[in-house]
Amino acid sequence: MTEVIKVGMADWKIAHSGAVLKTTGLGSCVGLTLYDAVERIAGMAHIMLPSSEIAREMPFNRAKYADTALPDMLEAMVAAGASRRRLVAKLAGGAQMFAFAGQDTMRIGPRNVETCKLMLEKLGIPLAAEDTGSNYGRTIELDSATGILIIRSIQYGTKEL
Amino acid sequence: MSLWNEFRDEFKLDVLKEIGNIGAGHAATALSRILNQPVDMSVPTVSLVPFEEIADRVGGSEQVVIAVFLRVEGDAPGNMFFIIREDSARRLLRNLLSIESEEGVYSDMELSALNEIGNILAGSYLSSLADFTKLTLTPTVPSLAIDMAGAILSYGLLQFGQMGDAALLIETKFLEGRDTVEGQFFLIPDPESFGKIFRALGVPGS
Numbered sequence: 403m404t405e406v407i408k409v410g411m412a413d414w415k416i417a418h419s420g421a422v423l424k425t426t427g428l429g430s431c432v433g434l435t436l437y438d439a440v441e442r443i444a445g446m447a448h449i450m451l452p453s454s455e456i457a458r459e460m461p462f463n464r465a466k467y468a469d470t471a472l473p474d475m476l477e478a479m480v481a482a483g484a485s486r487r488r489l490v491a492k493l494a495g496g497a498q499m500f501a502f503a504g505q506d507t508m509r510i511g512p513r514n515v516e517t518c519k520l521m522l523e524k525l526g527i528p529l530a531a532e533d534t535g536s537n538y539g540r541t542i543e544l545d546s547a548t549g550i551l552i553i554r555s556i557q558y559g560t561k562e563l
Numbered sequence: 564m565s566l567w568n569e570f571r572d573e574f575k576l577d578v579l580k581e582i583g584n585i586g587a588g589h590a591a592t593a594l595s596r597i598l599n600q601p602v603d604m605s606v607p608t609v610s611l612v613p614f615e616e617i618a619d620r621v622g623g624s625e626q627v628v629i630a631v632f633l634r635v636e637g638d639a640p641g642n643m644f645f646i647i648r649e650d651s652a653r654r655l656l657r658n659l660l661s662i663e664s665e666e667g668v669y670s671d672m673e674l675s676a677l678n679e680i681g682n683i684l685a686g687s688y689l690s691s692l693a694d695f696t697k698l699t700l701t702p703t704v705p706s707l708a709i710d711m712a713g714a715i716l717s718y719g720l721l722q723f724g725q726m727g728d729a730a731l732l733i734e735t736k737f738l739e740g741r742d743t744v745e746g747q748f749f750l751i752p753d754p755e756s757f758g759k760i761f762r763a764l765g766v767p768g769s
Binding site: 429537541 | 706720726728
């Protein structure tokens with residue numbers, strides 16, 4: 403039996419030894435994954451909002467924001483034995499579930515994706531693949547044995563990245 | 564934090580429950596007129612729900628639901644969802660339009676009918692709330708989605724997302740006669756709106 407580690411909303415987890423990381427029902431949220439193919443260490447973050455600058459909670463949940471979740475997860479993966487230079491990223495989610503024009507909060511999906519990409523660039527981590535945007539929900543699973551990201555949606559079934 | 568303390572005040576929670584009661588009561592009446600059948604509703608629940616658990620209220624994060632979403636604008640902004648399960652939506656369409664739809668497949672006509680039902684119900688919910696509080700509350704044009712509950716509901720949590728990891732949810736269910744068409748109303752006022760609602764109703768200490 404493969405161990406499945408669930409990653410909740412506004413949370414991140416790391417896995418190795420063939421365990422699978424899974425997060426369900428990504429809408430405007432983004433699933434950001436990092437993988438070291440040599441050490442077979444995987445990380446997955448379920449990011450809800452782009453920047454912690456808008457946080458009005460104190461102390462705030464660092465796993466919720468793209469700009470804080472990614473460095474924290476990266477650090478934990480390196481501490482677990484991953485090599486920073488070998489890490490590659492994959493992105494999924496960031497959809498616009500409902501069509502409303504002109505409202506800032508409604509564009510949160512694309513903004514989450516943009517910020518994740520900016521952070522990856524800043525940290526020098528290459529983006530290997532993405533399935534982002536559009537208007538549908540996604541459930542994702544990352545296999546720490548292979549680094550394959552499986553994406554499921556209601557309309558389009560299953561796809562692999 | 565004062566906002567979270569307010570949600571521990573039993574009296575204030577009762578006020579919010581009454582809001583759910585009045586709003587959904589009017590919506591249920593509207594639905595029973597549309598269907599020409601009596602529609603019952605549950606006592607509203609008001610709870611501070613962790614983001615992680617919000618989709619459990621409608622059968623889990625990956626449960627496919629039909630949702631009409633609208634943003635409430637005006638004095639006390641917030642998010643509103645009218646959610647029905649697919650089997651209920653089919654029964655509703657059959658009763659209303661005598662359409663027999665296939666599972667998972669909806670024609671434009673059916674989607675537009677569902678959107679309009681959501682619009683009417685949400686509109687009557689909000690207008691009764693506006694009357695009761697004397698606040699200006701106007702709905703945006705509704706938008707319909709059929710997708711995973713987690714993906715849909717997380718959209719209503721963004722305003723609360725900046726404040727913490729839980730949202731205050733005013734929830735009312737309704738049931739329609741023998742066929743049991745089941746629907747749920749979720750009203751998630753923005754964090755700033757609670758003070759305005761309490762003040763508008765003259766709640767002491769607000």
